[in-house]
Amino acid sequence: MASNGSSRPRRRGSVFGGRDIAVDLGTANTIVFVRGRGIVLNEPSVVAVDSMTGNSLAVGLEAKRMIGRTPGNITAISPLKDGVIADFDICEKMLRHFINEVSQTRWPKPRMVICVPSGITGVEQRAVQEAAEYAGARRAYIIEEPMAAAIGAGLPVQSAQGSMIVDIGGGTTEVAVISLGGIVTARSARIGGNMIDASISAHVKKEHGLVVGERTAEEIKLALGSAWPLQQEIYAEVRGRDMVSGLPESVSVDSQEIREAIAGPVSAIVDSVKATLDDTAPELAADVMDYGITLAGGGAMLRGLPDRLRSETGVAVHIAEDPLFAVVRGSGQTLEEFDVLHGVLYSSTEGR
Numbered sequence: 001m002a003s004n005g006s007s008r009p010r011r012r013g014s015v016f017g018g019r020d021i022a023v024d025l026g027t028a029n030t031i032v033f034v035r036g037r038g039i040v041l042n043e044p045s046v047v048a049v050d051s052m053t054g055n056s057l058a059v060g061l062e063a064k065r066m067i068g069r070t071p072g073n074i075t076a077i078s079p080l081k082d083g084v085i086a087d088f089d090i091c092e093k094m095l096r097h098f099i100n101e102v103s104q105t106r107w108p109k110p111r112m113v114i115c116v117p118s119g120i121t122g123v124e125q126r127a128v129q130e131a132a133e134y135a136g137a138r139r140a141y142i143i144e145e146p147m148a149a150a151i152g153a154g155l156p157v158q159s160a161q162g163s164m165i166v167d168i169g170g171g172t173t174e175v176a177v178i179s180l181g182g183i184v185t186a187r188s189a190r191i192g193g194n195m196i197d198a199s200i201s202a203h204v205k206k207e208h209g210l211v212v213g214e215r216t217a218e219e220i221k222l223a224l225g226s227a228w229p230l231q232q233e234i235y236a237e238v239r240g241r242d243m244v245s246g247l248p249e250s251v252s253v254d255s256q257e258i259r260e261a262i263a264g265p266v267s268a269i270v271d272s273v274k275a276t277l278d279d280t281a282p283e284l285a286a287d288v289m290d291y292g293i294t295l296a297g298g299g300a301m302l303r304g305l306p307d308r309l310r311s312e313t314g315v316a317v318h319i320a321e322d323p324l325f326a327v328v329r330g331s332g333q334t335l336e337e338f339d340v341l342h343g344v345l346y347s348s349t350e351g352r
Contacts, residue, residue, distance in 0.1 A: 019034065019035065019036070019103075019110055020034075020035050020110045020111040020112065020113075020335055021033060021034050021035070021099070021102065021110050021111075021112050021113075021335075022035075022112070022113040022114075022115075022328055022331035022332045022334070022335055023095070023098070023112060023113070023114045023115070023132075023328070023331070024115045024145075024148075024327045024328035024331060025045070025080065025091075025095075025114055025115060025116070025128065026045060026080070026083070026115075026169050026170055026171070026327075027045060027078065027080045027081065027082065027083055027169060027170035027171030027172070027192065027194060028044065028045060028169065028170025028171070028192075028193060028194065028298065029042060029043065029044055029045060029170070029298075029324075030042075030043055030044075030045045030060075030094070030095075030098055031324075031325060031327075031328040032098055032101075032102050032328070033328045033329070033331060033332035033335070034102055035332065035335040035336060038332070039325060039328060039329070039332075040102045041098055041101055041102050042325075043059070043060030043061050043098065044060055044061055044063070044064040045078055045079065045080055045094065045170075046059070046060065046063040046064045046067070046076055046077070046078055047059050047063055047076070047077050047079060047090050047093060047094050048062070048063040048066045048074055048075070048076050048077075049074070049075050049076075049077055049090065050073055050074055051073050051074070051075050052073050056090070056093050056094075056097075057074060059093070059094055059097040059098070060094075060097070060098070063076055064076070064215075067213065067214060067215060077090050079091035079094055080171065081171060082117075082171040082172055082190040082192075083116070083117040083120070083145075083169065083171040083172035083188075083190070083192075084116075084117065084120050084124045084127075084128075085124065085127045085128060085131060088127060088130075088131060091131045092131045092134045092135050095131055095132060095135035095136075096134075096135040096136055099135055099136050099137075100136075109136055109137060109138035110136070110137060110138065111137065111138055111139045111140075111141070112132050112137040112139070112140050112141065113141045113142075113143055113331045113332075113334055113335060113345065114128055114129075114132055114140060114141070114142055114143070114331075115142075115143055115144070115145045115148045115327050115328070115331055116128055116142055116143075116144060116145065117144070117145055117172045117174060117188045118144040118145060118146055118147075118174055118176060118183060118186045118188045119172070119174075119186075119187075119188025120188075125142055128140070128142065129142060141334075141345040142345065143330075143331055143334060143344055143345050144174075144176075144183060144186075144344075145167050145169070145172075145174045145327055146165050146167050146174040146175070146176035146178070146183060146186060147176070147178065147183060147330070147344050148326075148327045148328075148330035148331045148334075149165050149167040149174070149296040149297065149320070149326045149327045149330055150163055150165040150176070150178050150294070150296075150330065151329075151330030151331075151333050151334065151341065151344075152296065152320065152325070152326035152327055152328070152329035152330030152331075152332075152333065153165065153294050153296055153320035153321070153323075153326045153330070154320075154321075155178065155294060157178050157181055157344070158180065158181045158341075159179070159180070160179060160180055161179065161287050161291065162177050162178070162179045162184070162280070162283070162284030162285070162286075162287035162288055162291075163177070163178050163179070163287070163288075163291065163294070164176070164177050164178075164276070164277075164280075164288045164292075164293045164294065164315075165178065165293075165294050165296060166269075166273055166293060166294070166295050166296070166297075166300075166309075167295075167296045167297040167326070167327060168192055168193070168269060168295065168296075168297040168298065168299025168300055168302075169192045169193065169297045169298065169299065169327075170192050170193045170194045170298065171190060171192045171193075171194055172188055172189065172190050172191070172192050173188075173189045173191050173192055173268075173269050173272055173297075173299070174186070174187075174188050175187045175188075175189075175272050175273050175276040176276070177276065177280050177284050177288065179284060179287075181341075181343050181344060182343075182344075184280070184281070184284060185276055185279045185280050185281075185284075186276070187272050187275060187276045187279075189268060189269070189272045191265050191268045191269055191272070192265075192297075192299060193218075193221070193298055193299050195265045196221055196225065196262045196265050196266070196299075196302075197214060197217040197218050197221055198217070199261055199262045199264060199265055200212075200217045200220050200221055200225075200258060200261050200262060201213075201214070201216075201217040202261075203257075203258075203260075203261035204217075204220075204238060204240065204251075204253070204261075205243070207257075208238075208251045208253075209242060209243045209244060210238065210240040210241065210242060210243070210249055210251055211240050211241045211242075211243055212238065212239075212240035212241075213240075216238070216239070216240060220236070220238060220253070220258060221258070221262070221302075223236050224236055224253065224254065224255040224258040225255070225258055225259070225262060225302055225303060226255050226258070226259050226302065226303035226304045227259070227262075227266045227302050227303065227304040227305040227307075227308040228259075228303070228304025228305070228307040228308045228311075229256075229259075229304070230255055230303065230304065233254050233255045233256050234254065234255040235252055235253070235254045235255075236252070236253060236254075237250050237251070237252055238250060238251055238252075238253050255303075266302075266305070266308065269299070269305075270308060270309060270312050273293065273309060273312075273313060274312060274313060277313060277315075288315060289314075289315055291316075292315055292316035292317060292318050293309060293313070293315050293316070293317045293318070294317075294318050294319075294320055295309075295317060295318070295319045295320065295323060296319075296320045296323045296326035296327065297323055297324065297326070297327070298323070298324045300319050300320065300323040301319075301323060301324070305317075306318070306319060
């Protein structure tokens with residue numbers, strides 16, 4: 001992709017140049033924003049590794065296609081679990097690959113803004129920064145996911161008005177009330193799209209004796225998943241392996257059945273929102289009542305979730321524009337408006 005940002009003047013007083021990048025390092029997907037170019041990469045957070053040699057064979061979409069289809073010596077690994085790094089070496093290789101994908105050889109080492117869940121420990125935060133620096137970043141800045149999502153959704157994070165954001169990712173659900181450029185109240189629950197997929201897989205296995213893989217469970221979620229009764233329920237054929245015969249088999253399932261299958265994780269998300277509202281100061285809670293709750297992340301696209309939250313909380317619920325990209329869009333905005341938004345970032349030590 002040709003760069004249209006190379007001729008941009010450098011912002012006076014800003015530590016960022018025109019080729020720095022923001023990364024939404026998610027459990028399910030990694031999305032990359034380059035200053036001056038916008039979102040340039042959106043790939044699954046998966047690396048295919050040869051267990052005999054330790055070499056990485058594929059990264060991203062190509063690696064995800066290998067899940068459930070690889071020989072015994074090839075393993076498809078997700079280096080992040082519940083929003084944090086579970087395998088440092090694999091995460092570093094994945095980041096390096098993605099940086100090389102979006103960079104040009106003449107570029108100096110970029111400065112990076114990376115999103116992390118609000119509930120991670122200091123050790124986990126340093127692991128993210130170190131992985132970015134080992135992957136080639138000159139300096140790594142950390143931004144908490146709910147803050148990035150709120151900025152990307154266009155909420156007035158710098159004003160005194162209280163804004164509530166719910167960011168539902170693959171591994172975590174981040175709920176936060178933001179005011180005056182800071183997170184006032186927050187909860188980080190390790191519940192997300194992956195847990196919903198696992199619930200679907202377990203249900204199909206228990207009720208229909210059919211074993212389905214991760215990709216099939218995700219496809220069922222996208223086709224039939226809902227958090228609130230639909231005006232017209234949807235049906236679909238699900239294919240998998242029969243537990244008894246071991247042969248390929250298919251069964252018919254509907255959206256009501258899948259809604260009941262995912263009731264546990266959906267209720268946990270709703271409970272996190274209600275608990276955060278309960279912890280919110282009265283003045284800020286009144287603002288949330290006036291201006292509503294904003295949903296971001298891939299989980300925001302689950303059918304009927306706004307209706308379910310509206311019914312349970314009594315508060316209006318809105319979905320951010322392009323909710324899947326709200327976090328990386330907000331992170332990218334901190335690059336574009338660093339002088340205004342630098343207070344929301346945590347910095348690592350300056351690299352060479």
